[in-house]
Amino acid sequence: MSDNPVFDRIKSEVDENQVVLFMKGSPMFPQCGFSAAVSTLLSNLQVKFKGVDVLQDGEIRQGVKDYANWPTVPQLYVKGEFVGGCDIVREMYETGELEQLLKDKDVEFAA
Amino acid sequence: MAMEASEIERLIKEALPDATISIEDLRGDGDHYSAHIVSGAFEGKSRVQQHQIVYAALQGRMGGELHALALQTSTPK
Numbered sequence: 001m002s003d004n005p006v007f008d009r010i011k012s013e014v015d016e017n018q019v020v021l022f023m024k025g026s027p028m029f030p031q032c033g034f035s036a037a038v039s040t041l042l043s044n045l046q047v048k049f050k051g052v053d054v055l056q057d058g059e060i061r062q063g064v065k066d067y068a069n070w071p072t073v074p075q076l077y078v079k080g081e082f083v084g085g086c087d088i089v090r091e092m093y094e095t096g097e098l099e100q101l102l103k104d105k106d107v108e109f110a111a
Numbered sequence: 112m113a114m115e116a117s118e119i120e121r122l123i124k125e126a127l128p129d130a131t132i133s134i135e136d137l138r139g140d141g142d143h144y145s146a147h148i149v150s151g152a153f154e155g156k157s158r159v160q161q162h163q164i165v166y167a168a169l170q171g172r173m174g175g176e177l178h179a180l181a182l183q184t185s186t187p188k
Contacts, residue, residue, distance in 0.1 A: 082159060
């Protein structure tokens with residue numbers, strides 16, 4: 001895809017975890033309103049996800065923007081596919097599309 | 112850092128001349144905007160692609176001097 005080494009790290013994150021949210025802070029302690037919002041929506045759907053705190057790693061923070069060609073964080077990935085940022089995820093949550101997508105992709109939900 | 116709504120509109124209009132744009136300054140601080148953009152250029156594109164078109168129009172300002180721009184995109188009815 002590119003010779004940017006951080007892309008390999010991002011790729012293995014999104015390949016090895018079904019649902020990944022690149023965010024500022026952690027799901028328990030989000031450091032940004034937009035990251036908090038997406039994290040809450042995912043929790044409402046009771047889907048298992050991995051939060052990756054971009055504030056802990058400057059390379060990842062810039063890397064995720066280049067990887068998805070997307071200028072902001074949070075960024076949601078489902079089974080390796082970039083779904084969108086806060087606006088798109090919120091819109092999809094409200095229309096029920098997000099839940100449908102997660103089901104279609106056969107993602108694991110919390111018991 | 113802040114950015115004028117008129118500047119945001121100008122940049123989008125430059126890339127998408129047919130666009131109908133409505134921008135709201137959410138907090139009145141010139142830093143948190145929401146924009147609804149209607150353009151034929153979004154036809155047949157995914158939401159992600161539609162937003163990427165807008166971000167490209169903003170030429171790297173999004174996530175930089177423009178901190179928050181809630182985007183809603185759609186095609187003309």
